[in-house]
Amino acid sequence: MTTIAIAGATGAVGQQMLECLKERNIQANLKLLASARSKGKEIDGHIVEELTQESFQGVDYVLGATGNNITKMWMPWAKEAGCIVVDNSSAYRLDEDVPLVIPEVNKEDIKNHHGLIANPNCATIIALVALHALHKKYHIKRMIVTTFQAVSGAGVQGIEDLKNQIEDENIPSKAFPYQIAFNLIPQIGDFDDLGISKEEWKMQNEARKMWHDDALKVNCTCVRVPIWRSHSESITIECENEVDVNEARELLTHAKGVLLKDDPKNQIYPMPKDTTNQDLVYVGRIRKDITDETNHTLSLFCCGDQIRKGAATNAVQILDELLKAND
């Protein structure tokens, strides 16, 4: 039987990966790996092992759910052991020989892998699932995006910080630079000399790679918000072709991975509470940009569960494709 290891199995993404494997009825021996702190913990009947150089012997596939530095530590060990890895960190996403994949967008890139496939950034996955059908029809040249990112995007500690501060605002944040309860923080990742954060660059760099279009321009502002789970995004797209709101709605009705929630007069639109703990990206508030008289620009709002579709589900979908190809 196939053996699958989850590296970072005790984290927000790792625990969700375990759920997703179960939901998809993927039959395999499972190996849950985490730091020495978690050795011996039980999760859903499995005992967590400490991740060491020997952990990957006899493992066929690894689902990676650790931060960049830890991922860089164990990746050579997994490679050495001959495992195929689907990794959630940003450590290898832009490497030329590593496919970066959202199955609804560029599933065909999976076959170019050399033992490692990267899962994109969570906000980028949600945006591209929402936009892919529109991109195919209208060819998006430029996007202006503002993200509203849930605390669980910063892992288990992000959830802990919000929980603590709802009880007592004086408890300092460990995952964020400021108090997050009853607040917003317009910073996710370090800023460069242009004043653009690491998270903001990901949207342009990763979208370019998956759409195979180096001319795409993205102006992105990432904001951390005191929401448990599900990222939301306000997006304006400027396209090469003329756009039409009704046609855009029709395209999104049939788009893979999307649920259209667009009836504003009846107060129907996407909200993070509704997208939590399911895999679809909800899209709504589709409207013309009235400042563009040439009719090439559309605005919309979308939400998606970033631990599921933005991370664990996307990785398990890729794994599913690999397993099918090896059948």
Ligand SMILES: NC(=O)c1ccc[n+]([C@@H]2O[C@H](COP(=O)([O-])OP(=O)(O)OC[C@H]3O[C@@H](n4cnc5c(N)ncnc54)[C@H](OP(=O)(O)O)[C@@H]3O)[C@@H](O)[C@H]2O)c1
């Ligand atoms: N959270 C999201 O919404 C999201 C979305 C997309 C991508 N990602 C990416 O997914 C990865 C995991 O994120 P997360 O949010 O799940 O983080 P998390 O909740 O902080 O979990 C981190 C995991 O890494 C493990 N770990 C830490 N140090 C380790 C060590 N020395 N050896 C082995 N394992 C170690 C932790 O184990 P212990 O419990 O033993 O410390 C835990 O299982 C990150 O690269 C993140 O950027 C996250």
